[in-house]
Amino acid sequence: MLDVGTGSGILAIYAAKLGAGRILAIDTDPEALRWAKRNIELNRCSECIDLSSKPAGELTGVFSILVANLIRDALLDFLPDFRRLLEKDGAVILSGLLHEQVQEVKTALGSLGFKEIRVVTQAEWACITARRKE
Numbered sequence: 001m002l003d004v005g006t007g008s009g010i011l012a013i014y015a016a017k018l019g020a021g022r023i024l025a026i027d028t029d030p031e032a033l034r035w036a037k038r039n040i041e042l043n044r045c046s047e048c049i050d051l052s053s054k055p056a057g058e059l060t061g062v063f064s065i066l067v068a069n070l071i072r073d074a075l076l077d078f079l080p081d082f083r084r085l086l087e088k089d090g091a092v093i094l095s096g097l098l099h100e101q102v103q104e105v106k107t108a109l110g111s112l113g114f115k116e117i118r119v120v121t122q123a124e125w126a127c128i129t130a131r132r133k134e
Contacts, residue, residue, distance in 0.1 A: 002026070002085060004056050004068040004078060009036030009049070011067045016045040023049045024063070026056065062087040068094055072101040076108055083112045086132040095127040102126045 003012040006025035015023055025040075027033050033051055040049050056078055066082055068075060075094050082092055092114065097105060099121055105128055106117050113134030120127045 001065040001067065002059075002063040004066065004082070005070045005074070006036050006051070007032050007069070009039045009051075011069060012036070012049045013040060013043045013045050015065075015067070016048050017043070020065070021048060024052060024059075025049055026052045026054060026059070028053055028055055056081040056085065059085055061085070062090070064090050066090065066092045068092075069096045070094075071096055072098070072105065075105060079108050079112055083114070083132055088132060088134075090132050091129060092132070093127065093129050095125070097126045097128065099124055099126050102128065 001015050001020045001023045003023060003025040006012055006027045009025055012023045012025040025036060027036065033053060037051055040046055063085055064087055066086055068078065086092060094105065102119055109117055109130050113132060114130035115133040117128060117130040
């Protein structure tokens with residue numbers, strides 16, 4: 001799994017607790033990485049989560065799951081990298097979106113070959129899941 005913009009590391013930690021084997025959590029903010037490292041250690045997840053300051057655009061390899069809890073503009077900027085970094089039939093889970101931003105992100109995902117696009121909302125927030133099909 002790849003966690004883009006890991007921040008506190010919460011999504012990577014949760015994935016580890018759910019049984020994800022190998023997780024790469026990235027963030028370009030050194031302070032965020034410091035907190036993520038601390039939280040990962042406190043939750044005893046250091047053996048399955050690797051931290052990196054490398055930007056998504058510089059990563060190689062592919063992942064079966066990619067998560068990102070970022071603002072709309074960042075998500076839209078990263079979508080081509082997300083497509084490149086996901087294996088075929090890999091899942092992307094995008095959160096940090098406001099309800100009114102969903103259609104724009106869904107359209108961008110569709111234009112990049114993502115299918116099975118689903119949206120879950122709670123109050124003003126939305127989460128989009130999709131699969132890379134092409």
